[in-house]
Amino acid sequence: MVRKKVTIYNPTGLHLRPAGIFCNTANQFACKVSFEYDDMIANAKSVLSVLGACIKKGDRITLICEGEDEEEALKTMVEAVESGLGE
Secondary structure, three states, X not given: OEEEXXXXXXXXXXXXXXXXXXXXXXXXXXXXXXXXXXXEEEEOOOHHHHHHOOOOOOOEEEEEEEOOOHHHHHHXXXXXXXXXXXX
């Protein structure tokens, strides 16, 4: 298992469009991809889980990847978040 804290930079947080990009990125990998925010762990491959976390600009989440391609998944997820998830 690998994990890394990242800050959400999107002006409106993880609303529908960036949440979709976040989930699509996570779904590219076979490993389990989740994130920890505000004492909860959510499935990064589920749009409903991402939206339900109510993540706003400036919030810090911990990305967690566990499985066969975890290193590549974590690297790609961090890059996606740091690039602004399409915004």
